Amino acid sequence: MKASMCNFVHESENGDLYLYNSLQGTKSLIFVNSRKASKIREMLSLEYSEEEDEDYKRLVKNGYLIEDDADEQQAREYKFLKVVSEPRLNITILPTEKCNFKCVYCYETFEKPGMSIETQESLISFVKKNINKYTGLSVHWFGGEPLIAMDVIENLSKEFISICKSVKKTYMAGMTTNGYLLDPEMLDKLLKYHVYKYQITIDGVEKTHDFQRPLMDGTPTFKRIVDNLVNIRLHAKSKLFNIAIRANLSKSIYESFDEYIEALHHICGQDSRFSIYMHQVSDWGGERVTRIKEELIVQDMYVGALEKLKKSPFKFNYYVHLGKLDSESCVCYANKLNYFIIGSDGTLYKCTGNFVEDCNKIGKLESNGQISMDKNKEASWVCNVKRVMDKCKTCYFSGNCLFSICPAVQVRKLDSSICSFEQQYLEHFLELFSKDVYQIIE
Ligand code: SF4
Ligand code: SF4
Structure with a gap:
């Protein structure tokens, strides 16, 4: 087994652990009482493994420990x-x-x-x-x-x-x-x-x-x-x-x-x-x-x-x-295929961030329910291959964001890309969420 590249582990001031695996999402959230923190850390760093141990099984079940030949690059693409x-x-x-x-x-x-x-x-x-x-x-x-x-x-x-x-x-x-x-x-x-x-x-x-x-x-x-x-x-x-x-x-x-x-x-x-x-x-x-x-x-x-x-x-x-x-x-709705915004005059858009720019006007609702769509413009919002930054390739959050934070950055040719608040401040959010959303190891 190996550790998933999408693991995130936060240790609170009193030594409790908050675990999140971005490929698995919220269902993977685990809270570990400080008493068991070092054991779980050892399991995650592959220093200790015991297949019959209940905590070990839980880490496997929730995607923190994966098969040696698991291809997480491919898993991200499939999920996207x-x-x-x-x-x-x-x-x-x-x-x-x-x-x-x-x-x-x-x-x-x-x-x-x-x-x-x-x-x-x-x-x-x-x-x-x-x-x-x-x-x-x-x-x-x-x-x-x-x-x-x-x-x-x-x-x-x-x-x-x-x-x-x-x-x-x-x-x-x-x-x-x-x-x-x-x-x-x-x-x-x-x-x-x-x-x-x-x-x-x-x-x-x-x-x-x-x-x-x-x-x-x-x-x-x-x-x-x-x-x-x-x-x-x-x-x-x-x-x-x-x-x-x-x-x-x-x-x-x-x-x-x-x-x-x-x-x-x-x-x-x-x-x-x-x-x-x-x-x-x-x-x-x-x-x-x-x-x-x-x-x-x-x-x-x-x-x-x-x-x-x-x-x-x-x-x-x-x-x-x-x-x-x-x-x-x-993943922003502007990235999604079966999603569009319709303005009060029938103009079709992809992004709610700016209704004035031409790049966001991807088509028009004509009479009788017909839609005329500029397929090239639509594709520029949906296809995200060029948006992967160097830091994304090894980012623990990539199993969740799937490199698609704000497609407007690419379409509008802006020179910066900001990751979501949840990625930037994840350790703070994990401590804010109610314990009800966590599986508990104590
Ligand atoms: S956009 Fe940000 S959060 Fe997403 S994979 Fe890249 S570095 Fe990580
Ligand atoms: S500004 Fe970016 S994140 Fe917001 S709706 Fe537009 S594309 Fe999506």
């Missing part, structure tokens, strides 16, 4: 092909490209209005004609702010649900919303349309959030969003939904981070339907980002925030970060 050709149709829909917010760092231009009835009919016709090629349909509502185009969401959802039901295919949906209009009544309505997963951004405590994310006319938004979420937690009976609260970590948020954690606790309580996601504000270009240059944080601050979360008496669910330890979530 499987992940990018997932047989489900995934569509991100912009029911409108207008927004009721004016966030300081937003890259969108807000020029295009709601989706016309003709474009909606053509999209319905496309799904009707093509659904049989797939195992099911997943929709993600994006924008602009999708909830200001609820009429479009209702019309398309009803049709998609009915089409999928008639041919016995599964249908599910998610949404990225600013949360301003998401009160318990709206949630009830959306759940009827199978919208189960939500991402909502709350940028710090009231002062910073209201500076970074006001309404178009400057009206503050923090209080209303928090009230909506607390009301949902207290009054929504359904257990089917999950709301991920995203923080775009900036200097101002970091400076009042303890207060922010308390605000998050006030929203989420101990409710497992809520989770939090820590994002580092990046430079996506544009005039608005220039205005907040001094707000961009450095690596130490991101680590500092994770450390504060770790030491906090309040415990949160981190299911988005946890999900990124599986390739299906870690």
Whole structure:
């Protein structure tokens, strides 16, 4: 036997071990009590092997110890092909490209209005004609702010649900919303349309959030969003939904981070339907980002925030970060074959990072459900062979990321490539996750 090149071992301050194998994903997570740490380390470094030992068997079963002739390079390639050709149709829909917010760092231009009835009919016709090629349909509502185009969401959802039901295919949906209009009544309505997963951004405590994310006319938004979420937690009976609260970590948020954690606790309580996601504000270009240059944080601050979360008496669910330890979530949707974004005017895109650049406009939804696709442009997003950097070849995380972090770096010919937060800060995340996600060796 040999040790997998995809093994990651983190030792905490008190000597416990956290194990992760990137080729196997989250199901491989193992927590080792400090009492057994040296034995497990010896097994992983092949100094001690005992085939009948239960702990040894567990390391084999979870891919940490593999056959001598196992080819992990090939295993990564095979996994990549499987992940990018997932047989489900995934569509991100912009029911409108207008927004009721004016966030300081937003890259969108807000020029295009709601989706016309003709474009909606053509999209319905496309799904009707093509659904049989797939195992099911997943929709993600994006924008602009999708909830200001609820009429479009209702019309398309009803049709998609009915089409999928008639041919016995599964249908599910998610949404990225600013949360301003998401009160318990709206949630009830959306759940009827199978919208189960939500991402909502709350940028710090009231002062910073209201500076970074006001309404178009400057009206503050923090209080209303928090009230909506607390009301949902207290009054929504359904257990089917999950709301991920995203923080775009900036200097101002970091400076009042303890207060922010308390605000998050006030929203989420101990409710497992809520989770939090820590994002580092990046430079996506544009005039608005220039205005907040001094707000961009450095690596130490991101680590500092994770450390504060770790030491906090309040415990949160981190299911988005946890999900990124599986390739299906870690590999960007822009890399996937059966995935596209449809703008409110019928333009087809691959990446949600920039809707202005020509390289991202890969086609158009024509009338009667016909799609005209620029196959060369589409291929430039899907094919990733040129993206492998030298450091990737021996990277322990490569069994998960499969070299596909941000296809836009290659397509837009950017000169740098940043690995995911989960890769960069893995040891901190492993200590943040609840022990429930680990197999325990003690
Ligand atoms: S992109 Fe980053 S995380 Fe992925 S294999 Fe390369 S070095 Fe590792
Ligand atoms: S290609 Fe890069 S910028 Fe675009 S959605 Fe994927 S990760 Fe984001």
